[in-house]
Amino acid sequence: MKRLIAPSILSADFNRLGEAIQTINQSEADFIHFDVMDGVFVPNISFGIPVIKDVNKIAEKPLDVHLMIVNPDKFIVPFAKAGASYLTVHYEACPHLHRTIQSIKEQNVKASVCLNPHTPVWLLEDIIAELDMVLLMSVNPGFGGQKFIENTYKKVAQLKELTERFNPDCLIEVDGGVNYETGKKLFEAGANVLVAGSFVFNAENSIETIKNLKLL
Ligand code: DX5
Numbered sequence: 059m060k061r062l063i064a065p066s067i068l069s070a071d072f073n074r075l076g077e078a079i080q081t082i083n084q085s086e087a088d089f090i091h092f093d094v095m096d097g098v099f100v101p102n103i104s105f106g107i108p109v110i111k112d113v114n115k116i117a118e119k120p121l122d123v124h125l126m127i128v129n130p131d132k133f134i135v136p137f138a139k140a141g142a143s144y145l146t147v148h149y150e151a152c153p154h155l156h157r158t159i160q161s162i163k164e165q166n167v168k169a170s171v172c173l174n175p176h177t178p179v180w181l182l183e184d185i186i187a188e189l190d191m192v193l194l195m196s197v198n199p200g201f202g203g204q205k206f207i208e209n210t211y212k213k214v215a216q217l218k219e220l221t222e223r224f225n226p227d228c229l230i231e232v233d234g235g236v237n238y239e240t241g242k243k244l245f246e247a248g249a250n251v252l253v254a255g256s257f258v259f260n261a262e263n264s265i266e267t268i269k270n271l272k273l274l
């Protein structure tokens with residue numbers, strides 16, 4: 059089973075963003091996770107297309123872009139052009155999710171859907187066959203460093219059942235409150251990709267921490 063790590067730069071020191079990217083480049087991380095927030099879908103604003111475009115010039119790992127924005131359809135092409143390998147949209151922000159997913163794929167970008175903590179996994183039954191990845195929020199989106207919501211383990215197991223039935227290649231990613239303890243249980247429950255922000259960037263040694271997370 060795949061066990062991948064996607065450090066989120068949301069918790070990096072933006073004064074030294076280049077160094078944070080080099081750290082990820084030198085580590086065993088599998089992706090670089092970008093938390094794009096618009097202050098409407100979530101109660102916070104982070105960064106957007108120009109930042110991702112510049113990071114892409116030095117990044118040696120695929121860019122995993124998590125759009126916490128309303129109306130993501132408007133921005134699929136610019137994010138694809140900026141270098142996204144995976145584009146994740148929120149189920150809660152997409153009234154025409156099937157169309158949105160097709161638009162992402164038309165850009166030759168991997169398509170992923172994110173569920174907020176309150177959104178049940180079974181709602182994906184009729185779209186899961188189209189997806190490259192599903193992202194489960196294990197905190198309410200908007201901020202790094204929040205407490206992990208325990209109900210997520212159950213959702214990972216439910217999602218694994220769904221992917222095994224309809225799309226065994228679909229990756230299961232989890233985002234929020236990941237540390238050695240929650241990460242181990244998430245991998246055991248069937249997660250394939252763990253996003254980790256504060257746990258990696260507040261650590262004494264980020265490279266070592268990424269390595270340890272992969273070995274959980
Ligand atoms: C939350 C973001 C997460 C966040 C994770 O809105 O989607 O990616 O950066 O941060 P930690 O790992 O600190 O919970």
Ligand code: ZN
Binds near residue numbers: 066092233253
């Ligand atoms: Zn995220």
